[in-house]
Amino acid sequence: MSRTGPDHAQPGHEQAFRDLAERYRGELRLHCYRILGSLVDAEDVVQETLIATNRCLNALRDARRRPSEPVPPFTPPEPTRRVETTWLQPYPDTLLEQVADDAPGPEARYHAREAVELAFVTGLQLMPPRQAATLVLRDVLGYPAAEVADMLGTTEVAIKGTLQRARAAIERHRDGRPAPAPGSPEERELSRRFADAFTSGDVDAVVGLLTDDAWLAMPPAPHEYHGAAAIAAFFRASFGWRRPRRVRLVATRANTQPAFASYLAELGASTDRPVELIVLTLADDRIRAVTRFLDGDLPRHFGLWGPLKAAECL
Template structure:
């Protein structure tokens, strides 16, 4: 009996798609976790599938097709991360004079991951030994933590603690030993846990109310109210700009400068979700104009009834990657979109 795999090996592209399409979404998410960029994840997912198509004769069935694809994707991502020529995004020039940042962030290539893509992944099927659920393993703090690790450590943690592969299988995927995997895993876990936000239970109603208050204050330029919603250790980052502001006072100084520059121009925030977190697509209009134009995206990191992180993504290519419009009707008076 001729199987789908037999047909794919014989050069049937439709059969190959039938084999691999169920895994495309989760492979894209896997590449995103390791690379921190939706755009790079798109490229590496395509590279993975092309490599699988070309190397299908080498698939002996000793592991599942899913595991074989993850092996290819992981090693393609590691190769990309080792590439000395990997370009960092150009640092944008602020249209106003920002205050001195608290620190200069390292992960300037970070991009948000739209929840609509998560919804397209039917079942990531993590193994029974996975330590992290899909939700927390795609939050910005988690993905940022991965970017700050040595790449093989990050890959080890994702394969073992997110996807739940046994140590021996992770070692085989990475071409190393079980002992080395255990060592990398120990270091990766310690690095990640040191910077994870405290988990506080919060219902949908509380989240909606907190984000509503933030959006109303932000669009109105009410910096004092925004700052009152922050935790004492809150921070604000703006990839691909390296500027980070830590603490309510530093954040307030930046927001005052930004709000002064915006002046009377209406700002519209359109609620979306990214990285399983509340987010807003930002659109800025000139006074009296009917259309508002893309002005970045805000992703909020919540902790209980406060906001611990504000990440504003400034990449002009994000609407294309995230499936969002580049322009939208300006809301009357700059009011928040609901």
């Protein structure tokens, strides 16, 4: 989010303010998404105000934004753990392209790419709201401590302490292993192998692509599965239920990571309905995390509208 643009709108110049707000819409949406973790909630906040950070903090405290837990059509195995960040949603890379390529402030700590990856955004969701806002304003956007203190209605001393705790918390969710470069042959090959294994229901092939510490998450369901054995148990139950049905994937990108819109159809059906959005988190030459966003409405945010005919799918 620009650090100087809003000063250009003078009091009483309503049209100028609206034009300015639209100009920075992409930056604001991304700023709100980092804090909220939900694309839909971020869109709602941007609609309401240009000064978005405090509105995001209020939204985080609103229990009504927590989605209801979906009921699976089969009996899943016991999860490794249950998580609270069930509102998490993916962010289309096409929207990232709409963000102005302004350099962050000199005190920024994280590059724009890593600050929108799912692990980073998930880490923000697990912090107290003020910690998350402080980390984004200081270490992602590069605002000076004095300005952040003014925005959040506190002191520079308090901001320093909050930032130290936030940095320690976010590092626990980041992985030091490098991922293949976006769009590289290595990334495309790993994504293709996952798609082939997933659509064919080959549990062993899927698990063979995972790191030893891999995990599977499925927002808005709170279930998480950690390690090859737990993930394999879940996929056996899931693939067993869907086996009479046709599954197809359409490649896209989310949070700068490879992703797929997943479609399901009954045998003999001429169209496939969207059921989820899958995002892969890569580490070295393996998959560290598979995040399945169980919302059939999400593909439309990625430019994929409605059911697909068989010829349109992979």
